[in-house]
Amino acid sequence: MQYFEDFAVGQKFASGRLIVTATEIKDFAASYDPQPFHLDEIAGKDSLFGGLAASGWHTAALTMRLIVGSEFRPAGGVLGFGGELVWARPVRPADELHVESEILETRLSQSRPGQGIVKVRVTTLNQDGDIVQTFTPSLLVPRRPA
Amino acid sequence: MQYFEDFAVGQKFASGRLIVTATEIKDFAASYDPQPFHLDEIAGKDSLFGGLAASGWHTAALTMRLIVGSEFRPAGGVLGFGGELVWARPVRPADELHVESEILETRLSQSRPGQGIVKVRVTTLNQDGDIVQTFTPSLLVPRRPA
Numbered sequence: 001m002q003y004f005e006d007f008a009v010g011q012k013f014a015s016g017r018l019i020v021t022a023t024e025i026k027d028f029a030a031s032y033d034p035q036p037f038h039l040d041e042i043a044g045k046d047s048l049f050g051g052l053a054a055s056g057w058h059t060a061a062l063t064m065r066l067i068v069g070s071e072f073r074p075a076g077g078v079l080g081f082g083g084e085l086v087w088a089r090p091v092r093p094a095d096e097l098h099v100e101s102e103i104l105e106t107r108l109s110q111s112r113p114g115q116g117i118v119k120v121r122v123t124t125l126n127q128d129g130d131i132v133q134t135f136t137p138s139l140l141v142p143r144r145p146a
Numbered sequence: 147m148q149y150f151e152d153f154a155v156g157q158k159f160a161s162g163r164l165i166v167t168a169t170e171i172k173d174f175a176a177s178y179d180p181q182p183f184h185l186d187e188i189a190g191k192d193s194l195f196g197g198l199a200a201s202g203w204h205t206a207a208l209t210m211r212l213i214v215g216s217e218f219r220p221a222g223g224v225l226g227f228g229g230e231l232v233w234a235r236p237v238r239p240a241d242e243l244h245v246e247s248e249i250l251e252t253r254l255s256q257s258r259p260g261q262g263i264v265k266v267r268v269t270t271l272n273q274d275g276d277i278v279q280t281f282t283p284s285l286l287v288p289r290r291p292a
Contacts, residue, residue, distance in 0.1 A: 032207035034214055035223045048225065048286070056226065057210050061178035061203045068180055077181045079194065080202065082232040082279075133228075140194070 001075045003144035004116030007103050015070035015099035018062060020054060022093035028058040053090035059097075059133050060085065063124045066099040074118070074141045083119075083137035089130055096127040109140065116141050147221045149290035150262030153252050161216035161245040164208060166200060168239035174204040199236035205243075205279050206231065209270045212245040220264065220287040229265075229283035235276055242273040255286065262287050 022041070029038030033055035036043030044052035054062075067078055091097065105119035118141045124133040168187070175184030179201035182189030190198035200208075213224055237243065251265035264287045270279040 028207075031211070033210045037223065048222070055210070056228070057203070057207045061174075061207065064179045064201070064203050065177070076194070077183065080233065082202070082230070084228070085231050085281075086228040087226065 001073050002141075003075050004106065004108075004118065004141045005144045007074075007106050007116075007118050007141065009103050009105060011103045013070055013072035013101040015066040015072075015101075017096050017098045018066060019094065019096045020058075020062065020091055022052060025052060025054045025058060025091075025093060028061070029055050033057055049090050052093055054092070056085075056087040056133070059087065059091045059124060060135065062091075062097055063099055063122060063133060063135065066097065066124070067101065067122060070099060070101065072101045072120075074139060076140070076142045078139060080137035080139045083135055086134045087132070088134065089126070089132045091126070091132050095132075097124055097132065099124050104136070108143075112140070114143050116143055147219050148287075149221050150252065150254075150264065150287045151290045153220075153249050153262075153264050153287065155249050155251060157249045159216055159218035159247040161212040161218075161247075163242050163244045164212060165240065165242045166204075166208065166237055168198060171198060171200045171204065171237075171239060174207070175201050179203055195236050198239055200238070202231075202233040202279070205233065205237045205270060206281065208237075208243055209245055209268060209279060209281065212243065212270070213247065213268060216245060216247065218247045218266075220285060222286070222288045224285060226283035226285045229281055232280045233278070234280065235272070235278045237272070237278050241278075243270055243278065245270050250282070254289075258286070260289050262289055 037047035041052045109115040122135045183193035187198045255261040268281045
């Protein structure tokens, strides 16, 4: 577990890997993003994606699962206010994803004593090393108790 | 269905409503964001959330479900490159969510003839009218065929 004081600009944290299946892509889409190109191979082929593609929100959710299991373990959990989210490439069936997190900025919180803000760039990559998503959240991280 | 030419700055689109349950909050978290404050009432109470709280990614996914069923129906689907995502307040069990989408900007795509870019502010609100999330994506929307 890492406290605010343990983070410094430039530090990088790796994650494990997971493989995305067509079934998972369709199940997530049926629940949260029921558009034809996320639900059906043929509709995907006829769309701008050129094939079945995961919802961007599925990519984001899988990224979170990888972060929570990664070397990046702020004390108090991974708690964010949001940030800039960019979907660079679609995620497709059988893609293997992993995440690289890099600390961009650290500062004390003005409004919450005992807490700091850590800005991180979270990059999600596929098995070819292509970036599929970047997310740049600001996280609330507790200071080390005195 | 709306083509690029049908969108103008200031237009607003409403969604239906959905109620979030504790079971759904925990199920989503178990799959995608397995942190104690999203999985367990007592752990939630002991956290900064002060009670069981939905993963921000669950809020985002539910927002997408509301958008896909809303009056906002760009031809070709809701297809975005990403945008700024802000979690303003936690979503809690029994919250009833709805979404308001407002067109912020429209312009032709430089790289894709036949397509335009529509920037939208998507605001997710609870039953008290409190904003729980804002997302400001740029979407790819086809021009009306000649």
